[in-house]
Amino acid sequence: MDYVNVEDAKNENGLRLALTMGVPGPWSQAAKYIFEYKNIPYIPVTQKGGRDNPELFAWTGHRNAPVAVYEDEAPCVGWYEIIMLAERIAPNPGLVPGASAARAEMFGLITEIASEGGFAWLRRLSLIGMLFATSDDPKVRRTPEVLAARYGYSKAAAVRAEAGCADILNMLADRLRTQAAGGSEYFVGDGFTAADLYWATFSQLAAPMAEDLNPMPPNLRLAYQAPATLPVDPLLITHRDMIYERHLSLPLDF
Ligand SMILES: N[C@@H](CCC(=O)N[C@@H](CS)C(=O)NCC(=O)O)C(=O)O
Structure with a gap:
């Protein structure tokens, strides 16, 4: 994974996704796979597990991962809002049933x-x-x-x-x-x-x-x-x- 640091990522457009670097944090892994499955490009951003992550906090208000920042929208951190963000950006293939x-x-x-x-x-x-x-x-x-x-x-x-x-x-x-x-x-x-x-x-x-x-x-x-x-x-x-x-x-x- 080619991680970008927060200072560089926050000046980019599109989807930026902070993930716990170097360990398979399951919330981070799930978020990564959701965007991958839907072919939504994203910039992986460094979050250091078990650290204060002051730069991430200053940018998003959160110290842990995942944090998904799409364009200039508010950061998404919960699994539910991350799934719904992905469904909105790329409804197909869908991951949420219609019924x-x-x-x-x-x-x-x-x-x-x-x-x-x-x-x-x-x-x-x-x-x-x-x-x-x-x-x-x-x-x-x-x-x-x-x-x-x-x-x-x-x-x-x-x-x-x-x-x-x-x-x-x-x-x-x-x-x-x-x-x-x-x-x-x-x-x-x-x-x-x-x-x-x-x-x-x-x-x-x-x-x-x-x-x-x-x-x-x-x-x-x-x-x-x-x-x-x-x-x-x-x-x-x-x-x-x-x-x-x-x-x-x-x-x-x-
Ligand atoms: N915000 C997520 C949960 C996030 C979470 O628990 N992240 C953990 C696992 S990936 C984490 O960042 N751990 C490392 C840390 O706290 O630095 C949700 O509610 O769906």
């Missing part, structure tokens, strides 16, 4: 995967705990300290989060089973939607793909790998492998 019932199902599923209190939000709490456990060096601990303050980590919260993660993973697997019984390989209806894209990218937080497909730093790979106690149904992994193979580019680029 309201299917739309409600799809956005509900992504909420469980990516919103506050959802699978990745909860998973991140134990991941921050793992990062703390890797070193006593104050310099190394600076990153998890920033993330802990940003995303509400405590030891107790990380322990509580496991049950929530398990519940959501079971719900997602049940959903795929129900869909399969009706003849569909996808989360909603008969075709690829943003729900499939979000699960595929966020599944890295439970079962990171092999090094050749997801060349992430080794200490982070350890933290991303779900503990044996978390129920990662093989169906969920078969689904994500199929989604990457059919609809998304590999290897991961960050």
Whole structure:
């Protein structure tokens, strides 16, 4: 990925997309794939994970990623507004179903995967705990300290989060089973939607793909790998492998 720094990116037109550099942050990866899938060109902008990112903050009012800035519009940061921005810039190919019932199902599923209190939000709490456990060096601990303050980590919260993660993973697997019984390989209806894209990218937080497909730093790979106690149904992994193979580019680029 050829990252551009904030100072240069803010003088450009079109879509500028701040992404967490050097790690496969799932919110950033999902945003990147949404624009990629729709062939919407963007300038990747540097966000440094676990840092203050003062330049990004001065430009957009946000210190984390993704942040999508389109022309002179207000920055989009939430997954919902990023999907809707992409749908507006390039309605085809669509990632959001036309029927309201299917739309409600799809956005509900992504909420469980990516919103506050959802699978990745909860998973991140134990991941921050793992990062703390890797070193006593104050310099190394600076990153998890920033993330802990940003995303509400405590030891107790990380322990509580496991049950929530398990519940959501079971719900997602049940959903795929129900869909399969009706003849569909996808989360909603008969075709690829943003729900499939979000699960595929966020599944890295439970079962990171092999090094050749997801060349992430080794200490982070350890933290991303779900503990044996978390129920990662093989169906969920078969689904994500199929989604990457059919609809998304590999290897991961960050
Ligand atoms: N704003 C996003 C969530 C963004 C988020 O959680 N970003 C994380 C993961 S990519 C991040 O930037 N982490 C690194 C950091 O905080 O520096 C949403 O609500 O959909």
